[in-house]
Amino acid sequence: MVMSHFFNMGGYAFYIWSSWIIGMAILIAITWHSFSHARSARNELDALEHPKQQRDSDA
Amino acid sequence: MLMFDYLANPTRFRKITTAIFPVAVLVSAIALTFGLYLAFFASPADYQQGDTVRIMYIHVPAAWMAMMCYLLMALSAVFYLVWRHPLADIGARAMALPGAGFALITLLTGSFWGRPMWGTWWVWDARLTSMLILFFLYLGYMALADGFERAERGSKPASLLLLVGVINLPIIKFSVDWWNTLHQGSSVLRLDGPSIDPAMLKPLLIMALAMLGWFIAITILRMNTLIIRRRITNLESRKSWS
Amino acid sequence: MRGIFRPCFAVMLADIRSALRYPGDMLSGLSFFIMITTLVPLGLGSDQGELARIAPAMIWIAVMLASLPQMDRLFTRHAKDGVLEQMLVSPAPMAMLMLARILAAWVIIILPLVLAAPILGLMFGLPVHMLAGVLGFLAMGGLCLVLIGAMAAALSLGSRQSGIFTAIIVLPLSMPVLIFGVAGISAIQTDHAMAGDSTGALIGASTGHIMLLGALTLVLLVLSPPVTAAAIRFSEE
Numbered sequence: 001m002v003m004s005h006f007f008n009m010g011g012y013a014f015y016i017w018s019s020w021i022i023g024m025a026i027l028i029a030i031t032w033h034s035f036s037h038a039r040s041a042r043n044e045l046d047a048l049e050h051p052k053q054q055r056d057s058d059a
Numbered sequence: 060m061l062m063f064d065y066l067a068n069p070t071r072f073r074k075i076t077t078a079i080f081p082v083a084v085l086v087s088a089i090a091l092t093f094g095l096y097l098a099f100f101a102s103p104a105d106y107q108q109g110d111t112v113r114i115m116y117i118h119v120p121a122a123w124m125a126m127m128c129y130l131l132m133a134l135s136a137v138f139y140l141v142w143r144h145p146l147a148d149i150g151a152r153a154m155a156l157p158g159a160g161f162a163l164i165t166l167l168t169g170s171f172w173g174r175p176m177w178g179t180w181w182v183w184d185a186r187l188t189s190m191l192i193l194f195f196l197y198l199g200y201m202a203l204a205d206g207f208e209r210a211e212r213g214s215k216p217a218s219l220l221l222l223v224g225v226i227n228l229p230i231i232k233f234s235v236d237w238w239n240t241l242h243q244g245s246s247v248l249r250l251d252g253p254s255i256d257p258a259m260l261k262p263l264l265i266m267a268l269a270m271l272g273w274f275i276a277i278t279i280l281r282m283n284t285l286i287i288r289r290r291i292t293n294l295e296s297r298k299s300w301s
Numbered sequence: 302m303r304g305i306f307r308p309c310f311a312v313m314l315a316d317i318r319s320a321l322r323y324p325g326d327m328l329s330g331l332s333f334f335i336m337i338t339t340l341v342p343l344g345l346g347s348d349q350g351e352l353a354r355i356a357p358a359m360i361w362i363a364v365m366l367a368s369l370p371q372m373d374r375l376f377t378r379h380a381k382d383g384v385l386e387q388m389l390v391s392p393a394p395m396a397m398l399m400l401a402r403i404l405a406a407w408v409i410i411i412l413p414l415v416l417a418a419p420i421l422g423l424m425f426g427l428p429v430h431m432l433a434g435v436l437g438f439l440a441m442g443g444l445c446l447v448l449i450g451a452m453a454a455a456l457s458l459g460s461r462q463s464g465i466f467t468a469i470i471v472l473p474l475s476m477p478v479l480i481f482g483v484a485g486i487s488a489i490q491t492d493h494a495m496a497g498d499s500t501g502a503l504i505g506a507s508t509g510h511i512m513l514l515g516a517l518t519l520v521l522l523v524l525s526p527p528v529t530a531a532a533i534r535f536s537e538e
Contacts, residue, residue, distance in 0.1 A: 012111045012175055019171035023117045023164045027273060030160045034280045041287040048294045192473045199469040206460035215535040216456040220470060223452060223528060227474050230517065234477035237513075 069286065072146065076279040083279070087272025094269050097262035111175055112259065118168040120267035121161045124274060125193060128158035132200070133225040136218035145289070146282075148214040151221065152204055153281035157274050159197035165190050188235045189228075196224045210292065308393040309401035316405035326371065331413045334367035338421045349426045356425035357435075357486030361479055363421075364414050364439060365446060371410045372450030373467045375402070376458050376533065385533055395530035403451045403526065411443030427490075434489040434507060438514065442482040445518050448525035449474045455532035477517055485510030 098116035132154050138147035169187060170180045181187065204217035320327060341359055342352055379385050388398050418439050419432040427435065449471055457466035488507035 015111060015171045015175050016113050019114045019168035020117055022167050022171075023121065026160050026164050026167075027270075030157055031273075031277060033156070034277050034284070038280055038284040038287075041284045041291065044291050045287050045294075048291060048298075192476060195469065195473040199466070199473065202466050202469055203457060203460065206457065206462065206466055208461065213460070216458075216460075216532050219528060219532055219535075220456055223474070223524070226520075226524060227477075230477050230520070231473070234480045234513075237480070 072286075073283070076283065080276055080279050083272045083276040085272075087269050087276060090265050090269035090272060094262055094265040097265055102258050102262050111172055114168050114172040115259070116262045116266050118165060118172060119263055120270050121164040121168065122190065123267055124270050125158060125161035125165055125190065128154050128161060128274065129193060129196070129221075129228075130225070132158065133221045136221040139214065139218050140222070145211075145214075148211075148218065149282050149285045149289075150278070151200075151218065152214075152285055153278045154274075155197060155201045155204070156281070157277050159194060159201065161270070161274075162190060162194040162197055166194060189232050192231050192235075193228070196220075196228075200224075210288070305393060305397055308391065309397050312388075312398050312401040313405040316402060317408055320405075320409040327409060327413055330367045330371050330410060331417060333370075334363050334414050334417060335421070337363040337366060338425075342425070353426035353490075356422060356427050357490075358483045359425070360418055360421060360435070360439070360486075361442070361482050364411070364418070364443060365475060365479065367414060368410050368443070368446055368450065369468060369471060370464070372406070372447070372454050372471070373464050375406055375451055375454040377454075380458055380536065386537055389534060389537055395534065396526040399451065399455075399529040399533070400522075400526040403447050403529070406451065407444050407447045411440070411447060415439045415443060431486075431489050435486055438482050438485045438489075438511065441511070441514055441518055442478050445478040445514070445521050446471075446475055448518075448521040449478070451529045452525050452532070455529040455536070458532065458536040478514070481510055481514040481517060485514060 094116065098113055102113070102116075132151040135147040135151040135154070138144060139151065166187070169190070173182065174180050200217050200220055203220055204213040207213040338359060341355075345351065345355070376385060389395060391398070415436060418435060422432055422435055423429070450467070453467045453470035453474070456470060460466055485507055488510050
């Protein structure tokens with residue numbers, strides 16, 4: 001009862017939860033994008049600086 | 060300027076940012092937890108807006124961040140164009156995507172607030188239009204900065220665009236404000252109407268702190284990525300020369 | 302002083318002359334402009350009152366859209382054949398040369414549209430006595446558009462898809478021009494409704510608008526030529 005009352009948000013549940021979910025989703029997407037780019041850049045640099053290790057890991 | 064000279068050394072920059080990064084992440088996480096609690100449990104529903112006021116706790120801080128981020132980028136552009144320091148350009152580039160994200164969050168959450176409160180998803184209100192234009196300016200900057208074959212070729216025009224944008228933003232804001240008074244009738248209800256309750260100000264500020272921490276951490280991460288990318292292009296061009 | 306102005310005049314004359322040599326380019330913008338303004342009433346319906354009400358906004362938007370593709374090409378040809386490089390090494394200040402180009406571009410791109418606008422205004426049911434005011438607003442706002450367009454074209458010079466970038470850059474910056482321009486023409490309408498007779502084209506509320514648009518033009522006149530010059534310099538580095 002209390003939980004459903006909380007999620008109902010005085011009848012504005014759709015608007016309130018949508019905006020928080022979308023907002024958080026955008027922040028999480030940017031976070032993920034930044035981390036994945038950081039990782040791929042670091043890997044590429046490693047491959048350039050230590051070409052041998054790269055070949056080992058490929059094999 | 061002094062700070063920039065100090066940070067100019069890449070290893071020193073790396074050392075300082077690796078020290079700041081975990082602090083920013085920690086501050087952001089704690090503030091987010093606390094802010095969510097305040098926003099959803101420990102704050103009252105507004106007597107006029109009802110529970111939709113809880114949208115404000117993500118909407119308003121995002122709007123602050125979107126504006127602050129653009130100003131920081133413009134400041135970096137000045138540093139870059141005047142003192143030609145690549146780190147300033149890297150900073151502006153790193154901030155562009157988070158800034159655009161904040162502008163987008165502001166627009167979307169504002170829309171979700173406007174639907175129940177104003178009865179429409181969008182009104183051509185002065186504030187809304189200015190934020191939309193800010194979002195376009197972010198997109199324009201990103202497109203221009205990354206729009207050239209050689210990555211660094213876009214730096215100067217894009218920095219120049221940031222400065223033009225910063226001069227134009229007040230003009231745009233003024234013109235839209237003024238246009239809005241011409242087309243009266245849309246903005247009846249506004250957040251800045253009644254003075255804000257401290258019980259609502261607190262979650263607002265805490266959420267702003269959470270976003271600031273996130274922004275700092277992400278900017279550091281993206282700056283380091285861009286620095287690595289430049290080193291990669293340098294190494295590759297050296298390789299092709301040798 | 303004459304030493305500065307002579308190369309500027311030369312640049313301006315050369316630009317206009319080369320544009321006149323290929324009148325097709327000028328006509329393409331004009332035909333685009335006419336096309337937009339013809340299609341709108343066909344889509345909207347032929348209610349005269351409605352058309353007269355939206356006429357100012359429509360003419361403005363048509364001018365913006367019709368001038369945009371031509372602004373893209375403002376510097377591309379001269380970037381290729383080395384004229385811009387010559388301008389950079391010439392002793393004349395680059396910003397002044399750019400101002401000359403911008404004024405020439407106004408003559409080439411905007412002037413035909415401004416001259417065509419009264420005819421279209423009449424077709425949209427704007428009263429004859431308003432046309433002088435419309436011409437004035439379009440001429441001044443058109444200068445703003447060229448000033449913005451030159452900046453955008455110079456900034457995106459040499460990029461992969463300069464057309465799109467120019468559009469992304471131009472549209473947000475030219476919003477005040479649209480707002481003041483449309484409001485100004487609308488104000489002429491209401492001024493005439495208030496005054497009741499047809500004396501004087503610019504009285505009352507429209508005076509305020511033309512001053513605001515004038516202020517914006519002055520800001521852009523100071524801002525745009527140096528920015529354009531700097532952007533060209535970056536592209537030639």
